Amino acid sequence: MASDLRSLIEKTENLSIDPVYDTNWCDMPAEIKLECIGKMELNERLLLRCTAKAERSLVDSQKVEFHFGRFRGYYEGFSFLLYSDNENFCKHLYDKSETIGLINYIKNVGVFENLEISFGNLFADNEQFATDDGLFTAKNIEFEECDISTMISVLKKMKEGVESIKMNVGIEVFEKFAEILSISHIQNAKYWHIKDYQETDSLYKIAQRKSDLLSKSKDERRVRILTNNADIHILLEHGLDDSVAIYHVDEYFRLLVIPAEMKKSEYEDDCQEWICKIDPEIYVYDSESYFEESEADRYINELAFQEYLESRGYYDAEGI
Template sequence: MRNDVANRRRSFRALKILGILHITVVRTLMSSDLKNLTEKTAKLSIDPIYETNWCDMPAEIKLECIGKMKFNERLSLRCTAKAERSLVDSQKVEIDEGRFGEDNEQSTFVLLIDNKRYFVKDSKYMNDAFELLNYIKKVGDFKTLYFSLGFAVLFAVYERFHTDDGLFTAKEIEFSNGIFNTVVAVLRKIKNGVESIKLRYGGLDSDQLAGILAIPHVQNVSYWHIHDYEGTDSLHKVAQMWIDKNAKLGSTFQVSNYDDGSFAEFLEHLDDRILSKNEQRVRIRTNNADCHILLERGLNEISEIVDFPQYFRLKVISAEMKESEYDNDCKEWICIMDPEVSSDSDNSSEQSDDVHEYDD
């Protein structure tokens, strides 16, 4: 009985794949750029036989077909044979956003292109989830990667993830409600070229920060932030890391926390480098005569000194920058890491503009 069921499933899968291939070949034959491929195949055979058999088609035609397949169609095709898997895996897919998390104890994969759901898949089995993740990692060229708590086990514990050689390709990476080991495991699996790292991560402490600062991507990234950091040492530690690594001009770090003392601790640890200071800013020298580091505290109608959370920004600036060139409106950079601040500020403004009339 089990063999009959298995045979039916294999037959159904084979028919499904054949249907996909037929539709895709038709799409390709109708495409305007087939002429060049036809000329190539004409040189290979006077009487080409690829018109009826997929397996006899030249690789150029197959790759053209694969390029027109949807993501789930590619997944089906790569299950047919090693040769087809190799072809499918060679085709990169540009993806706006990849969201990896957990829903009802299942690993959830969501890929978006043009802000629309392009592929959605749930998997309750670790091996299946890893195989899918490995393929996505291999072919995906991401603008943004988003990881939430649900992938903690797969990334931090699952041995195959650590031993696999594949790397993600992404411009921006964001973590939400994850655990420290997950953050480290993922950052070690990213190719060079990351431009932004966002940690919306309550509970990150001093020891964990030291581990993150040791990761090359963090040392070289243009922008990164930590939301709700637990501690007061992040500012001077990031500044010292930049000094030691000769960070590039424009490098930016932002942090919010609920513990008072970050500003004072920065002054204490880097006192011998201070060039200027007031209640809102501190400017220090680096070992590079062309660069300074500017610390800014988020102070205006959004955030007063006594307000919590407190917001800070560190930035590597040109040594030639004048104080008149400083950005005096911190609202924009605060809202990058905490968009809710903008809505809270707008609501507060609306309330203050209300006019109430009372009868005497």
């Protein structure tokens, strides 16, 4: 072992390689620059891409993986919140063109596990946002308080591979349901969650997109539907849960693609888990721990949250 180490030291001493730290950045080969850029935080990359077109090209070629990203518009401002293994990135902007520039950069280099879009109608009539041809890369995407035109535009800008799509919809979605349903990501996603959607007849339209339908069996909770593929069936489930039925007026449905050979005994009888995915708070407010919390504790927690929002610039002090 010692002889191997001495041999390695001798070989290293005989190498005629100039130290990297004696070389100017502009003289470094592109492959070395890319190694350096790969270790930079997002803020550093943004600064570097402003120095020259050559550096911008290098920075833009390096992908960044994010566990979570949120793009949010509020009043006339915009906020970006990004989480990755190495850093948390938070930025607030008030210029729409600057915001779109940053969105386009993050969109082109970011690979998201979870992405949340909440822009309201701030980009509804923005040609620069609507015509950009860059693509988002995300496994799971959620739209919260988002104009329908922006939602459709973002969905059409997604790369293949979207597994989960969540929508908090408004009345305008009812009018453009057919257009949304025609988007390939909607058709191919493993999980499509529509919150507060009142047109339950459209569940038939969704299933019809998948196949030619024939009812095979049905009961109080489920309708099993034949398809034009002999290997699969579609299962429409109605989430009937005692606590939901007693305390809430909302109803919960889901569509599943199942193997044709699945037996009734293999159905999932406990619907609480998938109802919680649709409405995470539904069982929180029915739990004993929630009601055991004192009014004083709730007031303190709400006040602390308001102070946090004020510190982040979401509210004016007089408006709280």
